[in-house]
Amino acid sequence: MGDPEMKLLGLWCSPYSKRVEIALCLKGLAYDYIEEDVQNKSPELLKYNPVHKKVPVLVRDGKPVAESLVILEYIDEMCKDKPSILPEHPYERAMARFWARFIDEKCLPSIWRAFWGPENEQESAGEEARNNLKILEKELKGNKFFGGTSIGYLDIVANFIAYWLDAIQKAAGKEILTKELFPLLSKWKDDFVACKVVKQNLPPWERLVAYYQIRNEAAKAARR
Structure with a gap:
């Protein structure tokens, strides 16, 4: 309890x-x-x-x-007596907030449209999503995590890209994020999901894939 x-x-x-x-x-x-x-x-x-x-x-x-x-x-x-999630330096905190909004306002909407938008717009939305992910990948700057050597605010915000996107890709049978196109993001998401704290707070993989398969079929039916 x-x-x-x-x-x-x-x-x-x-x-x-x-x-x-x-x-x-x-x-x-x-x-x-x-x-x-x-x-x-x-x-x-x-x-x-x-x-x-x-x-x-x-x-x-x-x-x-x-x-x-x-x-x-x-x-x-x-909870300031525990390690901070946000960066300590004011400028770095501001940048973390900026990129968090970029994820929520640019990356995620373009990904949703690429899979569930109007069929004639999905290809262009997919290209937009890949361009947004390329911009985000540059922010890793060779670090293991966006927060540096340990998981921080921006890593947590990007959890959808690390786990949910793979489930959606598997359910839909098409890919936006691949190791070939996004080597740094791919390595980051593997490291992120492998962390014990993260792993124990993720939904069951097969259940999540099944959930998106149902959603994908419903979207197809709605477009008929």
Whole structure:
């Protein structure tokens, strides 16, 4: 059981929810986890996140914090006696925030469109996604992680690219991120997923692939 003063409303397949779980685990913080059904949202979720009505929501002492990027910073500031998730230097912290927004506002939307956008737009969206990933790959700068030698804020934010994207590619039968095109990102995602803290907070692989296979078939049916 976790600390009853802190609970996380999440979803097993959500990379945004898993970001928070990884951060909490890195900080060694105890919490209670509540699995949500996004098709039948609980009164608790609607109460604690009435604006977006989405997971994740972290509740501490009855006070909710929503949106994964906001929650990650909250966790970091709340627990300053543990190693920091964000870089210590103000400029590096600002750059980490910048690239986190790049991932959420540029990389992920282009990837979604490449797989589930209008069929006549998927090829161009795939090219856009690869261009965005090339830009992101340069930020590794020869380091093991975006955070340097250890997992940090930007690595956690990029968890979708490290794990979920492979599941989507397998389910859809096409690739955007390959070792040939993205050697640094490929090495990074292998190292990221291999970390114990990360591995124990990832959804089951086969279940995730099956989930996206169903989603892929539904998208195809909708376009007929």
